[in-house]
Amino acid sequence: MDINKLIASRVLALRDRRGLSLTALAERSGVSRSNISLIERGESSATATVLDKLAGALGVTLAALFEAEEGEPVPSPLQRAAGQPVWTDPASGYVRRQLSPSVRSPLQLVEVVFPPGQRVSYEQVVREADVHQQVWLLEGVMDISAGGQQWRLEAGDCLAIREDQHISYFNPGEQAARYLVGLVTLPFA
CATH class of the missing domain: 2.60.120.10 (Jelly Rolls)
Known part of the structure; x- marks a missing residue:
C-alpha cells in the first residue's frame, strides 16, 4: 500500500472512531481543515510536524499513523x-x-x-x-x-x-x- 494512502486511512479511521469532525480535529491539532482533508484523501504528503500534531490531537503516537487499521485481516508477525x-x-x-x-x-x-x-x-x-x-x-x-x-x-x-x-x-x-x-x-x- 502507498504510504500516503496508509496514513490517509489511519487519520480518517481514528477521526471517525473519536467522532470528530474535520473542524474539531483542526481546532484540537492546530492543522488547517483543508490540510487535514487533503491528508485524509491521500492527496498531500504531510510533514512530520503536522503528522505529530494530528497524532497528538487523536490521542495516539506518530507510529500509530503507520500501522494497519484494526479489523483488517490478522497481520503476520513477520514484516519482511x-x-x-x-x-x-x-x-x-x-x-x-x-x-x-x-x-x-x-x-x-x-x-x-x-x-x-x-x-x-x-x-x-x-x-x-x-x-x-x-x-x-x-x-x-x-x-x-x-x-x-x-x-x-x-x-x-x-x-x-x-x-x-x-x-x-x-x-x-x-x-x-x-x-x-x-x-x-x-x-x-
Whole structure:
C-alpha cells in the first residue's frame, strides 16, 4: 500500500472512531481543515510536524499513523524488509522505515535516516498513553533535545526519553545520520 494512502486511512479511521469532525480535529491539532482533508484523501504528503500534531490531537503516537487499521485481516508477525512502509518527510527529507509488523504490540521499531543540516521538532502533546522511546545512533551524529536538556549522540550512543515534552532532532554533521527508535506505549496507571 502507498504510504500516503496508509496514513490517509489511519487519520480518517481514528477521526471517525473519536467522532470528530474535520473542524474539531483542526481546532484540537492546530492543522488547517483543508490540510487535514487533503491528508485524509491521500492527496498531500504531510510533514512530520503536522503528522505529530494530528497524532497528538487523536490521542495516539506518530507510529500509530503507520500501522494497519484494526479489523483488517490478522497481520503476520513477520514484516519482511520489502513490505516495511517507508515515508519521507517532505520538509526535512528524513526517511522513516516502520520495521515492526502491524501486529498490536506495545513495542514499535523504526529506522530513521536523517539528512545533514536538517531539524525536526515535535511539540508537547497530551496522549492517551505514556510513550517512551530509545534512540540508538548507528551512524553519524545527532543533537537531540527534550524538555530543557540537550544531548549530542555519536555512533553507538543510546538515549532514553519520554514523549511528553517538546523534542527536537538536529543533524549537525556533514553526512546522514542513521538511527533506530524503539517506542514503547504503556497505558496510564
